[in-house]
Amino acid sequence: KISLVAAAGALSGAFTAVEYPNYSGILNVGFSAGEPEQAATILNAILDNYQRRNVERKGEEADKTLEFLEKQLPPLKARLEAAESAYNDYLREHGTIDITRETENVLTSIMEIENELFTLQQERETLRSRFKPTHPKIRSLDGLMATLTGKLRTLEQQTEALPEVQQTVLRLSRDVEVNSSLYSRLINAMQELRIAKAGTVGNARIIDYALPPTFPSAPNLRKTVAISILLGLFLSFAMIFLLVKLRHGIEDPDEIERALGIPVFGSVPFSNTQRKIAKRINRRKTRVRPLALEAPDDLAVESIRSLRTSLHFLLLEAGNTILLITGATQGVGKSFLCVNLSLVLSQAGKRVLLIDADLRKGHLNRLLGVEAGKGLSELITGEAERDAVLVQMQPQGLDFIATGARPPNPSELLMHERFSNLLHWGTKQYDYVVVDAPPILAVTDPAIIGTHAGASLLVARADINTLGQLDESVKLMKQGGSNVRGIILNGILPQRGYRYGYRYGYRYGYRSEGKYVDTSESQR
Known part of the structure; x- marks a missing residue:
């Protein structure tokens, strides 16, 4: 015997009722x-x-x-x-x-x-x-x-x-x-x-009673085979379409500028040396140095030097020298650019303050070879003084503030007055304040920080990010009160440098012949 609830459930599952024709008040019922x-x-x-x-x-x-x-x-x-x-x-x-x-x-x-x-x-x-x-x-x-x-x-x-x-x-x-x-x-x-x-009568009437069916309703072999074929074709085409869409990331700086109306300040090529450095960092190897120190003549570093010149003129027109760098998604190389851009700025004789404001997954200390300790979160909460979290780097001229402990409320901390005071103090003491922020499509932190920045830059990874992601990132920053002033296209393969203009293409050509000649063409 089965319970009443189980019996009712079995009957309900086998019973069907469909109004046909529509809005006729006639139900076509069935039972399996x-x-x-x-x-x-x-x-x-x-x-x-x-x-x-x-x-x-x-x-x-x-x-x-x-x-x-x-x-x-x-x-x-x-x-x-x-x-x-x-x-x-x-x-x-x-x-x-x-x-x-x-x-x-x-x-x-x-x-x-x-x-x-x-x-x-x-x-x-x-x-x-x-x-x-x-x-x-x-x-x-x-x-x-x-x-x-x-x-x-x-x-x-x-x-x-x-x-x-x-x-x-x-x-x-x-x-x-x-x-x-x-x-x-x-x-x-x-x-x-x-x-x-x-004389009570109901308002429901049985038009026709059910007769035993002649043919089984299931399984319908022809229908099953047809559906299987169609489903297989659909999944195949869907997989092909998905693979094509996944592979169709942005790769042309001119395409970005035409679509978004925002200038691309630099195109940074993919670096094999940086890949080796990243592997050593992931294996927790000691004595790891950033690319700008490990291989100063690497093509990626040269492109960042070109970017340094563009940013100099950009910040001259801005309200302050705070530079916010964020990305559409994670894994686009924004932290790599923050570290190496700060280094090439300090190598040019500028005093630079680098702040890791990614309070969720910040790891600039690992890229710089600095031990984890107290940082920005402790400074904002008042658990540490500014001098206690400020790390002086080599070469001289670059100071660094790490994220510190992972707080439960990153966004609220970034809206605190102490964070605003830190940025204001940085503009008085340094030529540049470079702030590394988390991806804008993941959290709202970049939009909060962007309200303090003189310029906000968006990092995009070639062949990974799409125009739709960049467009949505720009909109989110604008909604938060901060405009994206430019885009940096990172991770371009060298052969595509020739294909898409002279942002670093000529420089790559001269470098491949064993000699580097700095020309104005490389800045274009």
């Missing part, structure tokens, strides 16, 4: 079973039971309504008798009193509203047996009743301007007329309900 006769028998039993319950439910609703009306009848009759008695007594005492047409109109309006309120009250009591007070139907009735009650109060206020005698006559007449009308309607409603209950 192991044997044709069993399927037809169970389905017909479900239909008969549904029709029987439909009739019973109609009768139950009539009983509840009739019970409510029967309870209302005695007190209503008593109110009617009391109203008639009071009205007759007043007339005997004061004689016949004429009332104006205006008073008659007010009386008629009051009676109509009282009747409507009574009807709505009946309907509400009927619905309460089926729904909770918060149900939309009941709340709708409550709204209508409140509106009518307001109109009734307005009419009652109008009667206050009438002479006292007419007010009394109007009130007594109203009580008689309203209670008489309600009493008559209540009697009629009860009679109609008794008649309806005696």
Whole structure:
């Protein structure tokens, strides 16, 4: 034996009902079973039971309504008798009193509203047996009743301007007329309900009973094979399309400028030497030096030197010398660019403050070969002083502040006044303040920092990031109150340098012949 719940679940899973044609009120029902006769028998039993319950439910609703009306009848009759008695007594005492047409109109309006309120009250009591007070139907009735009650109060206020005698006559007449009308309607409603209950029929009718099916409904071999073929083709095309989309990242700086209207300040080629350095860092090797120190004549470093010149003129027009560097996504090389750009700036005789503001996954200390310790998060929370977190690097002129401990609320810390004060202090003490921020598509931190920066740069990885990602990144920064002033395209393969202009293409050509010649062509 199985439980009632399990049996109901099994029946529900095998039962189907679809309205066909649409909006016709006709249901096409079906039931799946192991044997044709069993399927037809169970389905017909479900239909008969549904029709029987439909009739019973109609009768139950009539009983509840009739019970409510029967309870209302005695007190209503008593109110009617009391109203008639009071009205007759007043007339005997004061004689016949004429009332104006205006008073008659007010009386008629009051009676109509009282009747409507009574009807709505009946309907509400009927619905309460089926729904909770918060149900939309009941709340709708409550709204209508409140509106009518307001109109009734307005009419009652109008009667206050009438002479006292007419007010009394109007009130007594109203009580008689309203209670008489309600009493008559209540009697009629009860009679109609008794008649309806005696001949109760449901509003559901069985058009055709089920017959045992001739053919099985499942499995449909032809349909299964056809669906399998179509699904296989769809998945194949979807996989091909996905692979193409994944591989179709940006690779042309001119394409970026045309699409976004933002200049590309530099294109940094892929560096095999940097890849080896990254492997040593991942293996936690000691004495790891950044690329600008390890291989100062590497093509990537030369491109960053070209970028240094562009940034010099960019920050001359900015409000301050704070440079924010972020990326659309992680893994685009923004931290690599922050470290090596700071180094080439300091090598040019500039005082540079490098801040790792990626309080979630910052790791500039590993790129610089600095031990982890207290940093920006402790400085903002007041757990450490500025001098305690400031690390002087070699060559001289470059100071560094690491992230410190991972806080639970990075965004809130970056909005703290101490962070703003640190940046302001940096602009007074250094020629450049370079801030490494987390990816903008991942968190809102770059937009927060960008409000302090004189210029914000977005790093994109060739063949990885798409134009859509860059466009969304620019929009997010703008929504946060910071405009992206330029884009750095990182990780371009050398052969594509020839293909897409002279940003570092000529330099690569001269370098391959064993000699480097600095020309103005390399800056273009």
